[in-house]
Amino acid sequence: RKEVEQDPGPFNVPEGATVAFNCTYSNSASQSFFWYRQDCRKEPKLLMSVYSSGNEDGRFTAQLNRASQYISLLIRDSKLSDSATYLCVPNTGNQFYFGTGTSLTVIP
Amino acid sequence: DAGVTQSPTHLIKTRGQQVTLRCSPKSGHDTVSWYQQALGQGPQFIFQYYEEEERQRGNFPDRFSGHQFPNYSSELNVNALLLGDSALYLCASGRSSYEQYFGPGTRLTVT
Numbered sequence: 001r002k003e004v005e006q007d008p009g010p011f012n013v014p015e016g017a018t019v020a021f022n023c024t025y026s027n028s029a030s031q032s033f034f035w036y037r038q039d040c041r042k043e044p045k046l047l048m049s050v051y052s053s054g055n056e057d058g059r060f061t062a063q064l065n066r067a068s069q070y071i072s073l074l075i076r077d078s079k080l081s082d083s084a085t086y087l088c089v090p091n092t093g094n095q096f097y098f099g100t101g102t103s104l105t106v107i108p
Numbered sequence: 109d110a111g112v113t114q115s116p117t118h119l120i121k122t123r124g125q126q127v128t129l130r131c132s133p134k135s136g137h138d139t140v141s142w143y144q145q146a147l148g149q150g151p152q153f154i155f156q157y158y159e160e161e162e163r164q165r166g167n168f169p170d171r172f173s174g175h176q177f178p179n180y181s182s183e184l185n186v187n188a189l190l191l192g193d194s195a196l197y198l199c200a201s202g203r204s205s206y207e208q209y210f211g212p213g214t215r216l217t218v219t
Contacts, residue, residue: 004150034207043198043210044151087150094164096141096200096208098150 001026004099006088012105017078021102023071023088030090030097033064035073037084038101044087048073078106110135112201112211120217121189129184129214133201139163140182141208142174143198151198157182186216194218 006023013019025033033050047060050071054063061074071088085101113132121127133140139158143151153166157176176182180201186193194217200208 032206041196043212046207046209049207094139094156094158095153095166097153098143100148100150 002099003027003097004088004090006086006099006102008100008102010103010105012107013078014107015078015080017106018074018076019078019104020075021073021086021088021104023073023099025069025071025088025090025097027090027092027097028066028069030069030092032091033062033071034089034091034096035060035062035071036087036089036098038087039084044098047086075104078104080106080108082106112137112199112209114197114199114211114214116214117212118215118217120219122219123189123191125189126185126187127189127216129186129197129199129216130181131184131199131201131211132181133199134209137201137203137209138180139202140176140180141200141202142182142184143200144168144193145196145198145213147195154184189218191218 035047036044037047038044050062050064059076063072083106087101115130141156142154145151155165160176171187173185196213198213199211202208
């Protein structure tokens with residue numbers, strides 16, 4: 001079983017839409033969780049750290065369900081600049097596990 | 109304050125050769141991790157260095173080795189290059205094992 005599983009998409013949504021990405025992780029010992037975004041041929045950039053059961057940062061909300069080993073990211077009022085690949089990253093000990101990411105394209 | 113820097117930006121090598129990639133962490137960061145990202149895949153963890161020691165290693169062969177210097181900068185060495193080693197190599201730095209910040213990467217092409 002893969003450490004991290006994400007729906008690869010692509011998700012094509014109109015500007016202003018709300019979109020949600022889901023992620024499951026296999027290692028129950030994972031201690032911290034992150035969402036990164038990655039633009040084409042660029043490095044991943046930290047979007048959010050996920051604390052406790054979840055947190056919110058502007059238009060972005062992350063939720064964590066440890067019992068189900070499930071993390072989600074909700075983006076409200078999508079902007080064209082949100083187009084990117086979103087990577088779910090659980091951290092177990094000193095090792096970060098990256099999924100293949102979910103591709104989002106926001107359409108004008 | 110400079111972020112994570114990596115050199116070189118691009119590199120072309122021939123099968124069987126050896127390569128060294130370099131990384132300088134963000135100021136104040138003491139851990140450096142290296143990742144390999146093939147096209148269409150997420151980054152795959154190679155190893156992490158802390159206090160000049162390899163602290164954790166992913167599922168990569170011994171051809172991949174590294175080093176961390178007293179100033180926290182790091183090198184990734186790959187011996188006996190294979191075509192399949194062609195990828196974007198990313199360095200990430202952080203404090204202990206919390207949030208990691210990535211450098212722009214080195215794109216390695218093996219021909």
